[in-house]
Each structure stands twice: as structure tokens, then as C-alpha cells.
Amino acid sequence: MATARETVYTTLRERIVDGDLHPGQRLVERDLAAELQVSRVPVREALGRLEAERLVVLVPRQGVLVSPFAPQDVSDFFDVRESLEVLAARLAAARVDDAGRARLQAALTRADEVTREGDARAIALANAAFHTAVVELSGNALLIDMMRPLEARMRWLFRLTHYDPEQQCAEHHDLYAAVAAGDADGAAAQALRHIRSGRERSVERAAGWAAVDPVAATRTRRRRP
Incomplete structure (x- = not known):
């Protein structure tokens, strides 16, 4: 209890x-x-x-x-994401196994489902869960500990920015494909592209929050x- x-x-x-x-x-x-x-x-x-x-x-x-959560706070947050999440994607791809692929696929399927349903809260939760899964599949305990306190801020950012959920899913599918294939360089590149795709819009919107x-x-x- x-x-x-x-x-x-x-x-x-x-x-x-x-x-x-x-x-x-x-x-x-x-x-x-x-x-x-x-x-x-x-x-x-x-x-x-x-x-x-x-x-x-x-x-x-x-x-x-x-x-x-002012523009500079959002910019700082993206700086951290571009470093730590890209590293996590690279490590996850280098160390992925069948169980890891299944976990990522399940997270991706859940995100696809809630995107079709249009539930904003569930979308933010599912997309954050996908990012968390990538981090945890890195197998780097220190990196996982560093990213854990940021999970809530990531969900918060997703809710505040109202990302295009279909675009998010498409980018997550690209990242999943690279990780599942064990393509470390490709996974890092996809992770960086995905994070940067929402950076400018998020910083701009933060001015009104x-x-x-x-x-x-x-x-x-x-x-x-």
C-alpha cells in the first residue's frame, strides 16, 4: 500500500x-x-x-x-538529450539481443496504438517509454541512472510541445530498425535526427509557457x- x-x-x-x-x-x-x-x-x-x-x-x-521551463531550460534539456540519448542508442544497437528487440517492438506497438486512438496523455507516456527502453537497453548503469530523473521532464516536454504524433512514430520506427539491426552508427544518427527535429519548435513554444x-x-x- x-x-x-x-x-x-x-x-x-x-x-x-x-x-x-x-x-x-x-x-x-x-x-x-x-x-x-x-x-x-x-x-x-x-x-x-x-x-x-x-x-x-x-x-x-x-x-x-x-x-x-523557459526557452533556455528547453535548449539545455535538448543539449543533454543530444549527448546522452545518442550514446544510449549507439550502445543499445551494439548490445541488442532478441529480448531487447522484443521490448522495443512492444513499446513501439503501444505507441502506434495510442497514436491511432488520439489520447494525448497516453501518447506522451508511450513515446517516453520507448525512449526509456532504448536507454535501458544500453546496458550502461551509469547512463541509465543519469537519464532516469529526466524521464518526467521528457513526458512533460512531449505534452507541452504537442509534437506531431505520427511523425514521432515514424521516427521511432526508423530508430527501432537501426537498433534492431545492430547498426550502432545508424542508431546514433537516427537518434540525433529525431531529437533535433523537435528542438527549434520546442524552444520557440517555450517562450509562451x-x-x-x-x-x-x-x-x-x-x-x-
Whole structure:
């Protein structure tokens, strides 16, 4: 049975990733505790964990905001993805076996299914799961540990940018083909192409997500600026 702290953390994390709590929005600890029917302790602990994942910003002596995810933040995120996910794709292709191919194929099939259904939340979840599978198939424990905290931000980015889901699936199929064939150079090239295809649009759209001064925003009791 999940503890109160786990339930609160998971609930807030999903609400941020799904866009229910939007970038720049004020989070009031007391209000959240009342809404979730818990004490303020698990809320405070959950916000601390979310800060470590960079999903919220804690302004000292002021309050908490959902991370603004400004254009520079998005650009920095893509810099990291272009390095770590490309390496993961290369290693996955070099080390892939039948079980790995089956796992990637299952993730790809799931993404295809939800894309046809048009469920935006499920699409973001399935596409992020495909990327996670590639990383885990790299077999590099340090790389996997480095990428794990970024999974939520990846899903969040997918939801905020509204990528063309059919284009995403097509690019994932290309990446899968290279990994499944054991083509390390091809997999790295496909991963880089896929990540870069959404970079410019994501950075441009980020300008409208949270044009907010964190300190100024925390000076109001309103949860929705």
C-alpha cells in the first residue's frame, strides 16, 4: 500500500507532467494539503523530491512554483538529450539481443496504438517509454541512472510541445530498425535526427509557457497566476 508521501508525490508529479499544473503556477503547501486530504508534511516532502527533479522551483522564504521551463531550460534539456540519448542508442544497437528487440517492438506497438486512438496523455507516456527502453537497453548503469530523473521532464516536454504524433512514430520506427539491426552508427544518427527535429519548435513554444518572474509570482497567495 502506497504511503501518503508516495501518493502525494506521484499525484503532483503526474499533474505537472500532464499539464494540469502549468509552468509558472504557484503551489501553496497548505492548499495542496487540504485538497489531497493529508498533512503538510508529505506535501513538503513531495515538493522537495519534485525540486530535485527540477519540476518545481523553491524560492527561499517566498514559496513554490511549477518550474517555468523557459526557452533556455528547453535548449539545455535538448543539449543533454543530444549527448546522452545518442550514446544510449549507439550502445543499445551494439548490445541488442532478441529480448531487447522484443521490448522495443512492444513499446513501439503501444505507441502506434495510442497514436491511432488520439489520447494525448497516453501518447506522451508511450513515446517516453520507448525512449526509456532504448536507454535501458544500453546496458550502461551509469547512463541509465543519469537519464532516469529526466524521464518526467521528457513526458512533460512531449505534452507541452504537442509534437506531431505520427511523425514521432515514424521516427521511432526508423530508430527501432537501426537498433534492431545492430547498426550502432545508424542508431546514433537516427537518434540525433529525431531529437533535433523537435528542438527549434520546442524552444520557440517555450517562450509562451511561463513568462513569469518566480519571485514576483510567489508574493501572491493565488495558486493560478
